[in-house]
Amino acid sequence: MTATDPWVELLTGDRSLLDRTSTAERVADVLRQRIIEGGLPPGTRLSEGSAGRALSVSRNTLREAFRLLVHERLLVHEFHRGVFVRVLSVDDVQDLYRTRRLLEVGAIRCAGTAAPEQIAAVVAEVQAAVQAAAEERWLDVGTANMRFHQAITALACSPRLDEIMRQVVAELRLGFHVMSRPREFHEPYIVLNRGITDLLSRGEFGEAERLLETYLSEAEAQLVQAYRQMAR
């Protein structure tokens, strides 16, 4: 019986690396990247014709990619009108922070039972943010910031929660485009992040949870204010 050979189990995990991706998925990947980078600002219309010609893919393939991104809420689809890069409303922003609070606070409660590497991963993202700030790469600071929060969510050890958080973060970045000064928006959070990791390393989990919660509420308030200001 060769089915129980030890190397078989080893290789089964590598199966995913072998899975080539379809064109539609790759198209979705590049669109997703452009959207969260801001190259395709919220409200932009993506017509099947132009986008298909630009990327040299057929309409059908492009439509498959659109469906994926619509499902991720990065695009909205209006029947017979086409797809548009999502425009976040204030309600959306508030709901996203509501979701984040629940996810991240719930996850940080697992910090007590988490593996040391997971805590280390959180710390590493703060370091990345510090590094980026030192080199004045403010957009990278924002990216590291988001990865910090994903690392916190990862404390729950749940692939599904990780995936959900990935989507929430991607959607939230749509809203960050309203912040005209990335430095002023992202920089202050570095010290807060470090505060959280310090508490985590010291095992003061309850305190870390509280700090995270106020942190998120503060960030929400700031973003909502920027939104209202822009509406005028």
Place this chain on the structure above:
Amino acid sequence: MTATDPWVELLTGDRSLLDRTSTAERVADVLRQRIIEGGLPPGTRLSEGSAGRALSVSRNTLREAFRLLVHERLLVHEFHRGVFVRVLSVDDVQDLYRTRRLLEVGAIRCAGTAAPEQIAAVVAEVQAAVQAAAEERWLDVGTANMRFHQAITALACSPRLDEIMRQVVAELRLGFHVMSRPREFHEPYIVLNRGITDLLSRGEFGEAERLLETYLSEAEAQLVQAYRQMAR
């Protein structure tokens, strides 16, 4: 200025009712229904040819529907091999309960600030389960049970969390098919659900939270055991 007329805002909400759905979405709806009902058991292969002929839709449209359900994790897509109804592993079941615990426990913490109608909605689902049990409609008991948990999640007042929970529940129902006796599996939870609603009505939120947590862990253990038993 007619833009500020009071009825304008009223009607904008009805816009969604007007949005006809695409064929792909309707196809996805019927497939989703068949899957969670068990008509298409886990592992079933859905070939584009047969399914397309059966539903009288073109391959392209069908593929769009498949993409949607793959994204919801109800189907898995293997490159150049086709789509299959997902087979939940034990790991999946455990991760789903991990996710549920975080979502539901987090949501029930908002019970203190929730509107009375929301509590009433939770109670109503227990009633529905009791009613279904009295008429020995055990599958409906299971459905009411799931709706009970969705009502709990709704306490968080977050459309995104509601959507996430909807997906989690749909995915979890894939796992319920291993339970050969729906009555023995679903019936015992009715009394637990009532216990939770009683605590909620009496304002003992902390106690309700604890009960919910043990509830979920117990259900998980039961399902996991059934899974392992079946693997033999």
Place this chain on the structure above:
DNA sequence: AGGTACTGAATTGTTGAACAATCCTGCAAG
């Protein structure tokens, strides 16, 4: 001027066919 109805162009929704790439099955050979 301001609102209404209509027309034609452009875009999306959906289907069908075509071809390449890949997988699966069965069979023959070692």
Place this chain on the structure above:
DNA sequence: CTTGCAGGATTGTTCAACAATTCAGTACCT
């Protein structure tokens, strides 16, 4: 019992066509 090799079947992707719908402009009426 494994390996290698057809042949058929299925999927991946593109293209072309047509129906349904939206959009922009225009003429019309009051």
